[in-house]
Amino acid sequence: MDVSSFLVQSLNSVQYGFLLFLVASGLTLIFGILGVINLAHGSFFMIGAYLAHWLALKTGNLFVAIALALPLSFLLGLAVERLAIGFLYARDHLYQVLLTYGLILIFNELQRILWGNDVHGVPVPALLSASIPLTEAQSYPLYRFFISIACIGVAAAMYVVIHRTKLGMLIRAGAANREMVELLGFGVKRLYALVFALGAALTAFAGMLSAPVNSVYPGMGEHILIISFVVVVIGGLGSIQGAFVGAMLIGFVDTFGKVFLPEAASLSVYAFMAAVLLWRPQGLFGARPA
């Protein structure tokens, strides 16, 4: 592999890593604070993508579509928390897995009823449709850079919110010791609803951003769900930092695994996860189990 290919592959890795982070951060946030294993997380990714497709078709502009779809998916997150997830905080993980699996089926069926089973493309906005030549044969789509920049923006905003605001303080406190926050008299119920809706919106945002490069199709949520679980488990359940590092690592392992070990490409990320877990069963940034 020559230097230029190596650099382009590294770029591919980082770009994929950023997108994974966006999805995985919502998942880890929901688990860390709410203690809920949310299998329906991938469904929000799918819903975001379908909303982007549908609204972009109606408004003719992806940015307008995203601006409309973001509050919609936030509201949907609130509704799901109120109608379903909210009843399960005190329950065993098995109940959560069953319920959220049921949600997957419901969302998939809704998707089929609302948008059908065809594969849809979402046009890249004209503003970003150019490609930047990198090597003599390959250019890099501007839109992929845009995805990375947007992800960096979200990551930075999350960092600020979590480390510099009162809401962030509550989130961190909630992750560390839920009962204590409750005992100190903070409205945990509302905090939970907010966190769940934020997590849903983050994932939906990732779905919207990736709609033009991924296309929109039935079952797209399940694929992303599995890989984001891998990311979260590597990073340590509940850790945002861990989700970031995990996403980047998976980005690199996946990309270079495909090139160097094509026969074992589908295996490489799982083998990597197994290796990390053997070394640190709680994940890279996970709290050591008591």
Add this chain to the structure above:
Amino acid sequence: MTTRKTPTRRRFLSAAAGAGAAASLLPAPFVLAQTAKVKVGILLPYTGTYASLGHNITDAMIMAIEGAGGTLGGRPVEYVKVDSEADPAKAANNANKLIAGEKVDFLTGPVHSGVAMAMVKIAREEGTITIVSNAGADAVTRQMCAPNVFRTSFSNWQTCYPMGPEMVKRGHKKAVSITWNYAAGHEMIGAFKEGYVKAGGQVAKEILIPFPNIEFQAHLTEIASLKPDAVFTFFSGGGAVKFMKDYDAAGLKKSIPLFGAGFLTDGTLQAAGPAGEGIITTLHYAESLANPTNKRFTAAFKAKTGRPADVFAVQGYDTGQLLVHAMKAVKGDVKAKKEIMAAMRAAKLDSPRGTMTFSKSQNPIQDIYLREVKNGDNVVLGVAQKAVEDPGRGCGMT
């Protein structure tokens, strides 16, 4: 052992009376049989990703039979539909439901090759006359071929082999192939490679991606660094759309032309948009074929269903045509299996895809067309290879 009985007057009389009674009774069951319904079993997906394929095949098949008066050999038809869900795990059960449960006279379907394998296995054991109306797995008319198993669609081999010589003819001597690591991918790419190497081409690298993964970016970078003359690919559905878009966005289409199996650009072009333009594929059909049968067929299908016809509808239509043809030959007598199968074997169908006959392994002998995507349509450039016949390797009937 029977002992010969001495003829007596009495015996003679009773025998004569018996014969007379039998003769007078004879026409009754015969007439009954003629008006009894012919049961056509249909195992196709009506839910899930392949639902639209299932509906197109079914509607076109019924349209063909209705076009011939709505009867098969003068007898009314009962269609027994079972949703295959394109699920190989349920295929054996579903096929049994139709063969043993419903006792269908004919079995047709499915879309998915995994379902086809299970269905054909049972049909071989039970002897039900079976027409495969889509699934392209080579084995159906190779190792698993049987006198009662016909196919009106294609074999994977058939659709890709002609592209090899075509690419060499265009001066592309070194190619990279890329597909999913699953049976259909192996068969399509394998057939292409067979034709390509035979014509003097060299496959620099075969990239296999775990099914149904669609993150291609790393592989595109690899293709760019290998710098082949051309790329041959097979993906379908969402994967096809994504691959065409990514290939274009990576700037590869300008320097390395993209060729593919026909299903790459069937039903995917609306979603692919400009990224599909200029891609060249081979298939046994294209909507834009100019023959009069196709013009009549596409108009009639649109009028009946409100949907545009596609390659799947054509295959369903020809399944219907084959049933009409064979049942006409035996005047509706479903018990005359041998004669039905002989009629099917000898059939020469006037298909929207052009004239179609059957090989010894009972797979279509058909022209494979060369098509290029222009303005969002598969435009026929010409015939890549005339009367392509699957070699039927491993089939005892060839």
